[in-house]
Amino acid sequence: MVTVKEIAAAAGVSPTVVSAVLHGSRHVRVSEATRAVVxxxxxxxGYTTNFAARSLRTARSGVLAVVAPKLSNPVFTPMLDGIHDAAEERGYVIMLAEAMRLVDGxxxxxxxxxxxxxxGTILRPSADLDSAGVRSMLRREAPVLVLDEVDDRTTPWLAIDDAAAARVATEHLLERGHTRIGFLGGWLGPHATFRPRKGFRHINLRRLDGYRQALRAAGIEPRDDDVIESDFAASAGRDAVERIVALRDRPTALVVNNATTSVGVVGGAITAGLRVPDDLAVVAIHDIDVLADVAPRISAVRMPxxxxxxxxxxxxxxAIEGETIPSQVLASPPPELLRRETT
Amino acid sequence: MVTVKEIAAAAGVSPTVVSAVLHGSRHVRVSEATRAVVxxxxxxxGYTTNFAARSLRTARSGVLAVVAPKLSNPVFTPMLDGIHDAAEERGYVIMLAEAMRLVDGxxxxxxxxxxxxxxGTILRPSADLDSAGVRSMLRREAPVLVLDEVDDRTTPWLAIDDAAAARVATEHLLERGHTRIGFLGGWLGPHATFRPRKGFRHINLRRLDGYRQALRAAGIEPRDDDVIESDFAASAGRDAVERIVALRDRPTALVVNNATTSVGVVGGAITAGLRVPDDLAVVAIHDIDVLADVAPRISAVRMPxxxxxxxxxxxxxxAIEGETIPSQVLASPPPELLRRETT
DNA sequence: CTGAAAGCGCTTACAG
DNA sequence: CTGAAAGCGCTTACAG
Structure with a gap:
């Protein structure tokens, strides 16, 4: 392996100069001629940097860890693009990890x-922020940013206005004339396996709040039995629709709190003989590519x-550079309705 | 930051012993009592390893890079799971990179x-193996394994029997009574933007070979106009179907060489008023979750x-440990047909 | 404009 | 069973 020392010897200069040529220095000035030789x-x-040595010396690796549940969830695709772009701009590289895999050891x-x-670490938590792995991460000295979720502890977070997103979806259905609108998703109510900390409104509950706000603003009292608990798997949509179809008294429209699930909801509705949107209208929260390609195309709220x-x-x-950063809701762009064929 | 040296001082032993306790050593034996104190x-x-220092000393980082086009493609999800599991077993950690982002600099x-x-690097190439970034990677001394593709250069590769997969799909349609079967996909024929090296049959062409083999084995001469060039985007399926519907003389069944595209194909067919599978049968190569949730559920060949x-x-x-590894086609399990509602 | 020297924290042959 | 010492390759204050 070629080292800085060897380059220095070959160029007839010191390692100091080689290092300065390679990436500048506040202390060292190099003449054009020397620079060219180096x-x-x-x-x-064929010299290439030894990053282990650089990291040891500078106490910086230039690596950011990104931890999320189910990275393959298409909802995360644009988020990861944004992370990659910003990382590249800032001189960082990304190491991805599935939260589920961050078990002890x-x-x-x-x-x-x-x-x-x-x-530093970007943590997109799942509803349960409190796994042992996550907790030890938050205790580490390297900065952590919680993304797409609100945290009531000291860790800084950046989230989308989730209540607004659900409001936009619900208002759209109200405008289409629906008065009996259901909200379908995971980890919502008393049957959820996940128990949020006392007083903590996690992402799904904040959306539920937005849905209820929109109904109340239209003079409709939200009904608890229109909040339909489901799983996040794609197949959960089909299962949920089967249950809904069996009800004698059921919603005519659904806000589906998961883009992938909405495909199963619409697929299941059609299999059950319902016409979409005539018998059942559907809006997904989060837009993903496939929603524009199934038949009928699924309406959705685009999240930034x-x-x-x-x-x-x-x-x-x-934060890594030492700044104290504020927790905040992403101000713009706001969640936006994309009307397609299911509403 | 707590170092080995500090632990040694606190425990009243040398750094040598601390290191040996932390992860064994061929040369150093430690008594149970000492081990417990350390x-x-x-x-x-609260000691934690400094990985930069360890990497520098051992000349091993324990990191594998995984480079693939469009990591968000659901087709890669199980592949990444397999990579993660094997990496964990072998003591490695994964760094993911999009091939498109590996531009110069x-x-x-x-x-x-x-x-x-x-x-070391796992490279899942896109049809064009010859980007400057990829080429310099192959020249590096750290091992590279080409995954899910065949390479005619010296780099070792591991691939699926793609011809067999297309054969399985085609044979299924033949069994269902179809005699006019099309093959739809990207980078296939004379109109493809990608030009393979002379004599090199890349992944899509190997599947095309399998499709033709199955037709010939059934006594049907493959027709060039039944090979339908499309893009890989989900929307490409819709576009392609519009073109197919416009043909006076068209296939009654399609092998779709892309799971995501198949959703658009079925969606587009329904939008165009075709009945699936009666007017048009569809089998996708690659199974992804959503195929089982749309209506109708899409038949597919599961790839291992x-x-x-x-x-x-x-x-x-x-290979990293110094072995010379052979290039090979994954022997088992073979590609398997999952019959659903589109055939 | 350039060089000599120290040191980041770890592991490892070697000596005892 | 344990310790002293060297050195991985880099960057950086400091001296000139």
Whole structure:
């Protein structure tokens, strides 16, 4: 392996100068001639940086960890794009980890908790913020930013206005003339397996709040039996629709709190012989590519996930540089309704 | 930050012993009593490994880079699961990178090409193996394994029997009585923007081969105009179906060489007023969750992507340890037909 | 404009 | 069973 020392020897300068040529220095000034010689030798001998050595010396790795549940969820795709773009702009590289895999003793958790490998972490929690792995992460000295969720502890967070998103969806259905609107999703009510900390309104509950606000604003009292608990799997939509169809007295429209589930909802409704949107209208919260390709195309509320990822990563980079960063709701762009064929 | 040296001082032993307690050593033996004291101090002072220092010393980072086009493609989900599982078993951690982002000068490429950060790379190429970034990666001394594709250069590869997958799909349609079967996908024929190297049959062309083999085995001469070039985007399926519907003389069944596209194909067919499968039968190559949730549910050939990722990662780990690994087609499990409602 | 030297924290052959 | 010492490759205050 070619080292700085070898380049220095070949170019007839000191390692100091090589290092300065490679990425500048406040203390060292290099003449154009020297710089050219060094660069030529770097090229000729095929020098590449040893990042382990650099990290050890500078106490910076240039790596950000991104932890999320089910990274393959298409909802995260634009968020990851935003994270990548901001990371590149700020000189960082991304290490991705599934939250589910961060069990005690996993290699990845070891690295996030250790030194010299990860400068900071973006954590997109699932409803349960309180796994042992996550808790130890929050105790680490390296900065953590909670993304797409609100945290009532001291960790800084950046979230979308989820209540507004559900309001936009519900208002759209109200405008289409519906008065009996259901809200379908996971981890919502008394049957949820996840128990939020006392007084803490997690992402799904904040959306539920928005849905209820919109109904009340239209003079409709929300009904608890129109809040339909389901799972997050794609198949959960089909299961839920089967239950809904069996009801004698049922909603004529649904706000579906999960883009993937909405595909199953519409698929299940059609299989059950319902006409969509005539017998059942559907709006998904979150837009994903496939919603525009199924038949009928599914209406959705676009969430600013790219912007969330981009702004969040920039905030984390600032935290790493020592700034104290504020927790906040992403101001713009607001959630936006995309009307398609299911409403 | 707590260091090995500090633990040693607190426990009244040398750094040598601390290191040996933390992860064994061929040369150093430690008594149970000493071990207990060291571990107690590690716990008490909250020691965590500095991975930069370890990597520098051992010349191993324990990090594998995984490079693929569009990681969010659901087709890759099980492959990434397999990679993660095998990595964990072998003591590695994964760094994910989008191939498209590995442009010249990107931070991530820099790291893959440098030392001390990445021990080896799994490369799932897109049809064009020849980007500048990829080429320089193949020139690096750190091992590279090409996954889910065949490479005619010296890089070792592990691939699925893609011809067999297309054969299975085509044979199923033949059994259902179809005699006019089309093959729809990207980068197939003379109109493809990608030009494979002379004599090189890339993944899509190998599937095309399998489709033709199955037709010929049934005594049907493949027709060039039944090979329908499309894009990989989900919307490409809708566009392609519009073109197909417009034909006076058209296939009654399609093998769709892309799971996401197949959703658009079925959606577009329904929007165009076709009955699926009566007017148009569809089989996708690759099974993804959503195919089982749309209406009608889409038939597919399951590809062993989890196994591909798992075996491939194990091979790469062996290559890193100095073994010469053979290029091969994954022997089992074979591609398997999942019959649903579109055939 | 350039060089000599120290040191980041770890692991490991070697000596006892 | 344990310790002293070297060194991985880099960057950086400091001296000139």
């Amino acid at each position: 660069l030529a030798k770097v090229e000729e001998l 996993s290699r990845m958790l070891e690295r996030i908790l250790g030194h010299g490998q990860v400068d 996930m790219y912007e969330l990822g981009h702004v969040g990563t920039t905030l984390l980079a600032r | 571990l107690a101090k590690v716990e008490e002072l 990107s931070r991530m490429l820099e790291r893959i090409l440098g030392h001390g950060q990445v021990d 992507m989890y196994e591909l990722g798992h075996v491939g990662t194990t091979l790469l780990a062996r």
